[in-house]
Amino acid sequence: MEHGYHAFMLVAASLVILMTAPGLALFYGGMSRSKSVLNMMMMSFGALGVTGIVYVLWGWSMSFGESDIAMLVNNPFETFGLSGLEGADYIGVGFQLTFAVITAALISGAVADRLKFSAWMLFVPLWLTLSYFPIAHMVWGGGFLGTAENGIAGLLFDGDPAPIDYAGGTVVHINAGVAGLVLALMLGKRLGFGKEPMRPHNLTLTMLGAGLLWFGWYGFNVGSIVFPGESADADAALFLSETSTVWLNTTVATCAAILGWLLVEKLRDGKATSLGAASGVVAGLVAITPACGALSPLGSIVLGLVAGGLCAMAVGLKYRLGYDDALDVVGVHLVGGLVGTVGAGFLATGTGLFYGGGVAQLVVQVLVALGAMLWAAAATFVVALVVKALIGLRVDEEQEVEGIDLVEHGESAYDLTGSGGSRRGSTLPGAAVASSDTEKEGANA
Amino acid sequence: MKLITAVIKPHKWEDVREALETFGVTGMTVSEVSGYGRQKGHTEVYRGAEYDVALVPKIRIEIVVADADAGDIVGIIVKTAATGRIGDGKVWVSPVETVTRVRTGEQDDAAL
Numbered sequence: 001m002e003h004g005y006h007a008f009m010l011v012a013a014s015l016v017i018l019m020t021a022p023g024l025a026l027f028y029g030g031m032s033r034s035k036s037v038l039n040m041m042m043m044s045f046g047a048l049g050v051t052g053i054v055y056v057l058w059g060w061s062m063s064f065g066e067s068d069i070a071m072l073v074n075n076p077f078e079t080f081g082l083s084g085l086e087g088a089d090y091i092g093v094g095f096q097l098t099f100a101v102i103t104a105a106l107i108s109g110a111v112a113d114r115l116k117f118s119a120w121m122l123f124v125p126l127w128l129t130l131s132y133f134p135i136a137h138m139v140w141g142g143g144f145l146g147t148a149e150n151g152i153a154g155l156l157f158d159g160d161p162a163p164i165d166y167a168g169g170t171v172v173h174i175n176a177g178v179a180g181l182v183l184a185l186m187l188g189k190r191l192g193f194g195k196e197p198m199r200p201h202n203l204t205l206t207m208l209g210a211g212l213l214w215f216g217w218y219g220f221n222v223g224s225i226v227f228p229g230e231s232a233d234a235d236a237a238l239f240l241s242e243t244s245t246v247w248l249n250t251t252v253a254t255c256a257a258i259l260g261w262l263l264v265e266k267l268r269d270g271k272a273t274s275l276g277a278a279s280g281v282v283a284g285l286v287a288i289t290p291a292c293g294a295l296s297p298l299g300s301i302v303l304g305l306v307a308g309g310l311c312a313m314a315v316g317l318k319y320r321l322g323y324d325d326a327l328d329v330v331g332v333h334l335v336g337g338l339v340g341t342v343g344a345g346f347l348a349t350g351t352g353l354f355y356g357g358g359v360a361q362l363v364v365q366v367l368v369a370l371g372a373m374l375w376a377a378a379a380t381f382v383v384a385l386v387v388k389a390l391i392g393l394r395v396d397e398e399q400e401v402e403g404i405d406l407v408e409h410g411e412s413a414y415d416l417t418g419s420g421g422s423r424r425g426s427t428l429p430g431a432a433v434a435s436s437d438t439e440k441e442g443a444n445a
Numbered sequence: 446m447k448l449i450t451a452v453i454k455p456h457k458w459e460d461v462r463e464a465l466e467t468f469g470v471t472g473m474t475v476s477e478v479s480g481y482g483r484q485k486g487h488t489e490v491y492r493g494a495e496y497d498v499a500l501v502p503k504i505r506i507e508i509v510v511a512d513a514d515a516g517d518i519v520g521i522i523v524k525t526a527a528t529g530r531i532g533d534g535k536v537w538v539s540p541v542e543t544v545t546r547v548r549t550g551e552q553d554d555a556a557l
Contacts (some may be wrong), residue, residue: 197496199489269490279492315492328492 177334
């Protein structure tokens with residue numbers, strides 16, 4: 001069992017990395033304008049770089065451990081740099097690391113076209129420290145929003161029913177969705193928002209990214225299994241039944257969410273669109289994430305349909321309420337995360353309201369979601385204020401018009417005209433000479 | 446001599462080229478352009494947000510021909526490029542004062 005489980009977790013963790021790069025990078029990149037696609041992808045890659053390091057240094061320690069501080073966070077120095085952990089523990093750390101990576105990367109969709117890259121690279125580690133690690137601890141690490149005796153559910157209902165967040169409805173999606181909303185409000189709207197067309201520049205990339213996200217999401221959800229550790233036989237039986245259930249629930253909820261989103265589009269706009277299908281995939285995956293271990297396949301279909309439909313309606317809110325969440329992190333991740341987290345209160349087999357379990361589960365789910373939202377909003381606000389004071393959040397107007405790819409990275413994604421310009425030399429000493437020699441030799445040959 | 450300029454739907458370009466070649470036209474200048482006529486582009490919807498896309502992709506063909514052939518060539522283009530639906534395009538003819546072949550310096554009809 002142990003070897004098999006270890007191998008399974010290696011695959012699961014690798015699949016979650018696939019979700020961020022290339023999955024999310026392509027999904028978001030395709031939805032950006034052509035002058036901003038590289039910056040959007042770079043925010044995913046940047047999140048990967050920073051989070052991987054921060055997680056090993058203090059992320060794991062703050063999320064999981066024995067030195068709890070006020071049921072809100074664990075002591076960052078308890079296992080700083082993974083001290084005291086052994087090689088076999090590392091896959092658990094690695095799997096959780098990939099969750100922190102994609103959660104941070106998800107936020108980038110709200111800030112497309114206008115956030116300084118340096119501000120992003122400072123925001124990510126600070127936000128993880130103040131928002132992600134504490135909420136991960138509160139929900140999964142023995143804190144206030146989880147199954148602990150003195151947690152919300154413990155105090156209200158003696159821990160029965162326990163809060164349900166299988167793979168990160170609150171920790172990942174509500175957390176990222178709220179952070180996206182707060183950042184979008186603090187950054188302000190893109191120049192021309194609501195007036196100029198800001199349509200996706202390449203929906204084929206977005207469709208490909210959505211497909212890769214779906215594929216990787218199996219590692220995300222199925223890999224989140226936790227064993228009670230009663231006996232090897234009991235663990236093996238649980239492994240078989242639970243991974244099968246989670247896989248199937250993840251799949252059918254996503255299928256249903258595609259249909260839910262497309263149905264809303266067909267009724268509202270007259271056409272079912274490819275962006276709608278790709279968005280439905282993500283909405284369904286988000287919603288089933290917290291609930292995938294607690295629902296029946298039929299319940300998952302209902303949840304997916306509702307999530308697809310509600311998220312399709314929610315993405316229009318930004319135009320009505322006037323905040324510029326560029327790629328709909330709020331409409332898809334916050335709303336989808338809420339649908340899944342609260343939906344588990346209705347649909348969890350045994351404890352859900354629709355299954356005769358009374359309102360207790362629903363109340364617990366709503367309170368946990370509210371707790372995560374409040375914490376994430378406050379933490380993001382503080383972090384964004386700090387980053388703004390230190391280096392500023394937004395590129396200036398002229399740079400935004402010119403395009404953030406060119407201004408922040410010195411690159412453009414596409415050379416469609418073939419008019420690449422002439423070579424002006426190199427930033428590397430001696431490189432220009434070496435390369436012109438090579439060109440000459442090539443010509444002579 | 447006349448300059449014939451035609452703006453047509455992109456998917457009709459191959460048909461028009463073949464018809465003109467059959468007639469005996471030896472060369473032309475073709476470019477990908479965008480524009481709009483009376484139909485004023487079209488509407489696209491992304492996550493429920495509507496965008497008016499004013500410019501529609503078209504193909505522009507330019508041919509310089511002898512006066513006598515101009516009428517026939519316009520007829521061929523119109524007949525081949527027509528679909529009967531809105532946005533089929535336009536063809537217009539303008540006078541050309543002089544034409545010079547760059548390689549030889551030949552002028553006017555000899556340069557065509």
